[in-house]
Structure formats: structure tokens, C-alpha cells
Amino acid sequence: MAQKKCYGFVIDVSRCIDCRACLVACSAENKVGMKYTRIWVRDLGVKGEYPNLERTFVPYNCMHCENPPCTQVCVSGATYKDKETGLVLVDQEACIGCGFCVDACPYNARYLDRERGVVDKCTGCIQRLQVGQQPACVTTCVGKARLFGDFNDPASEVSVALKNARAIQRLDYELADGTHTEPNIYFINGDVMDPQVQPHEPTYSLAETSWKSLLIPAVLAGIGASFLGQATFFTKQLVEGEKEFEE
Ligand code: SF4
Ligand code: SF4
Secondary structure (H helix, E strand, O other): OOOOOOEEEEEEOOOOOOOOHHHHHHHHHHOOOOOOOOOEEEEEEEEEEOOEEEEEEEEEOOOOOOOOHHHHHOOOOOEEEOOOOOOEEEOOOOOOOOOHHHHHOOOOOEEEEOOOOEEEEOOOOHHHHOOOOOOHHHHHOOOOOEEEEEOOOOOOHHHHHHHHOOOEEOOOOEOOOOOEOOOOEEEEOOOOOOOOOOOOOOOOOOOOOOHHHHHHHHHHHHHOHHHHHHHHHHHHHHHHHHHHHHO
16 A cells, blocks of 8 residues: 655755745745735744844744644535645635634634635645646745655655754644644754744634534535535625624
């Protein structure tokens, strides 16, 4: 049986110069709306004492967690972990735009595209991976700060980079049930332990059973697959109505 792949990123923070070419490449490749981005570069500022000063920039996007809390709260099954690649993806046809997954992500790695009524985030450029290409952000990175590959392949660029790294940090996060997110982004050769990039407590979790997490799947299941379009429309109205009520 073929070995399961585990795609993810290695970010060499000592090489990022904050040029933000990756943001532009990502938006162009994935036709991300002008108001949004799937990817960020955090400026951790200057640290140390003169003359030993250092400034660290941290490229940042979805961690493609091994144990993603976003998939656990998704009421329509739109958010899932791809069995073949290990990437965490969103089926935007099935997404009802409720935004629970946005609140469940401890890394702020998702956003709700209000114009399209769906959630969006980094997909690891799976459309490029399927034709043997690297993600747009990786090929565009002039400093070679961003690497992408299969952590289960010891010869992959990411595995080799981890083997040779001076230092490795992973922004793992313990969830309420005691399990860990186990992110598939590793930061190497620098210190990213800064409040700006630390994971935060999710504001929505499965433990918080509310009428929403019970009613919405019941509506989808009850109406049946042939009426999924209408069900999705109905639940979007339901969620929008609730948001207006809360505002
Ligand atoms: S970083 Fe957030 S959006 Fe990405 S897989 Fe983890 S929980 Fe889901
Ligand atoms: S892998 Fe693709 S979708 Fe993810 S940040 Fe890079 S360019 Fe954007």
C-alpha cells in the first residue's frame, strides 16, 4: 500500500525579507478577492542589543494541522482533511458560510469571504500539486524562505531542511479535549515564539453544543441530497439572519 503523504511547509525565518511577493503570487494564482489574503507575513520587530540586532519576519498561512479543529466543527462537511495529501481543504460548493471553522482555528488562518458567502484559506495550491508544481508562494519566494513537500518522504526538500536546521519551532496548540493540533508548518533557524504568532484559544468548539450545530446538519440531511442547493440556501439565510440579529 502506498504510504500516506503528509504535505506541509518549512519556513526558514532567517531568509524572509518581507518582500511579500508570496502574498501577490498567492492572490493571483488563487484568484483571491481584493479585500482578502490567504497568507500573511508577521513582523516581529527588532530584537537584541546593539550591535547584535535581529529582525524577524514570519510568513504565515494555514498550518494544515494533523488534528484540525476546523474540520471538527464544520456542520456541512465542507471542510475536510484530504486523505491523499493530508492538506486541509474547503469544498466551497458545500460551504454554507456559517464561519464556525473561522472561529475554531487557533491560528486565524481562515476568513469568511462575505461577497461569495464561503470560507477561504490556503489550500497548499493543490491544483498545482496535482500537475507536479510547487505552490505559487514557494516558487515566488526570492529568499527561498518557503519550502513545501511531503514530510513522510525522507528525501523531500522539507525533510532535508528539517534534518539540517539549526533550530526548529512548531506552533502546536493543545485543544480543550487534550489533543493537539500538530501543525504541518515548521519554522526553522529563528525564534518565532512571539505573541503575534502564538495560537489563541478558539472561540468556537464542538464542546459548545448549541442549537446551530444540531439544527443545520439536520436541515441538510432531512431535505436530502437532491435538494442540497435549496438546503444550503436556506441555512445561509438562517445564519445570515442570526448574524443580523446579533449585530
Ligand atoms: S491552521 Fe486553522 S484552518 Fe488550518 S488546518 Fe489548522 S485549524 Fe484548520
Ligand atoms: S500554498 Fe498556495 S494557497 Fe497556500 S499560501 Fe502558498 S500560494 Fe497561497
